[in-house]
Amino acid sequence: MTATEPCAAALASLAALLADETRAGCLLALLDGRAWTAGELARHVRVAPSTLSGHLNRLVAGGLLTTERQGRHRYVRLADARAAQLVEDLAAHLPQDVVVQVPHTLREVRTQSALARGRTCYDHLAGRLGIAVTDALTVRGLLRQDGGFALTDAGLAWFADTGITVDRSTRRPPARACLDWTERRPHLGGGAGAALCRYALETGWCVRLGPGRAVRVTSAGKRALADLLGIDGRTLA
Incomplete structure (x- = not known):
């Protein structure tokens, strides 16, 4: 086993978090800096709340999102500025005709x-x-x-x-x-x-x-x- 393999595995795991259209849609929406309820995000990315729950759990576990509860509502937001920077930098590499449709x-x-x-x-x-x-x-x-x-x-x-x-x-x-x-x-x-x-x-x-x-x-x-x-x-x- 080489010394770089743990880093490579961690990088692959992080990339896997982004390699899903639903999770990517959530991250892009959260670039507005607000905290969203799970229901709002589910409607935004057009999936059932039960489906979104699993995606949010993965993003929280991966350190890209943070979550809090107020009453019966679950709120999520980007974990920090580093998470936002990662998403924004990746989006900046997309073709212009994809970003600006x-x-x-x-x-x-x-x-x-x-x-x-x-x-x-x-x-x-x-x-x-x-x-x-x-x-x-x-x-x-x-x-x-x-x-x-x-x-x-x-x-x-x-x-x-x-x-x-x-x-x-x-x-x-x-x-x-x-x-x-x-x-x-x-x-x-x-x-x-x-x-x-x-x-x-x-x-x-x-x-x-x-x-x-x-x-x-x-x-x-x-x-x-x-x-x-x-x-x-x-x-x-």
């Missing part, structure tokens, strides 16, 4: 347009909004992209001065590149990306459009992003 109804057109304009990627901003923020931080010397994403000293100061608290007490990196599946370019993830997204929603710079992942930049948000980062609000429309 041709809409057939006006509702699908509006949904797809809203997601491309701005959305959450688990706990940070994505779409054209996420790319615009990432580019603005980079142009101003607040974020480096050479050799991976990293906040500069000026960037750390900017977050602090703006009142956006980046939690540096965890093992999560302050900044990491996350490949955007609509723009096909990296946007800001990591602790700083999560802090910025949370701040934008708490202050009303952005608002969620319904229960999904789409977000819209408000008038106040456009003014703030223009003042702080020089982002032209017309690029976010």
Whole structure:
């Protein structure tokens, strides 16, 4: 037995968790960062609740989901940012015509347009909004992209001065590149990306459009992003 075999077996086991359309559908839905009930997920992936239960148990046992009960409801969510990163990174490698399918109804057109304009990627901003923020931080010397994403000293100061608290007490990196599946370019993830997204929603710079992942930049948000980062609000429309 070689020293790499245990690692290979564990990797194969993890891959097997994702090698099922129902489980993959659950993971993609949970990228919105919310906790879903088992019933909501069952309806979303179009399987019976009894069928979904076995899939959820496997995902929880595999460390990709965490679960909690409130009354008679069972809630599940992605286990952590690492689980979300795994799913998002894999989705970014899918062919563009699979990820962005041709809409057939006006509702699908509006949904797809809203997601491309701005959305959450688990706990940070994505779409054209996420790319615009990432580019603005980079142009101003607040974020480096050479050799991976990293906040500069000026960037750390900017977050602090703006009142956006980046939690540096965890093992999560302050900044990491996350490949955007609509723009096909990296946007800001990591602790700083999560802090910025949370701040934008708490202050009303952005608002969620319904229960999904789409977000819209408000008038106040456009003014703030223009003042702080020089982002032209017309690029976010």
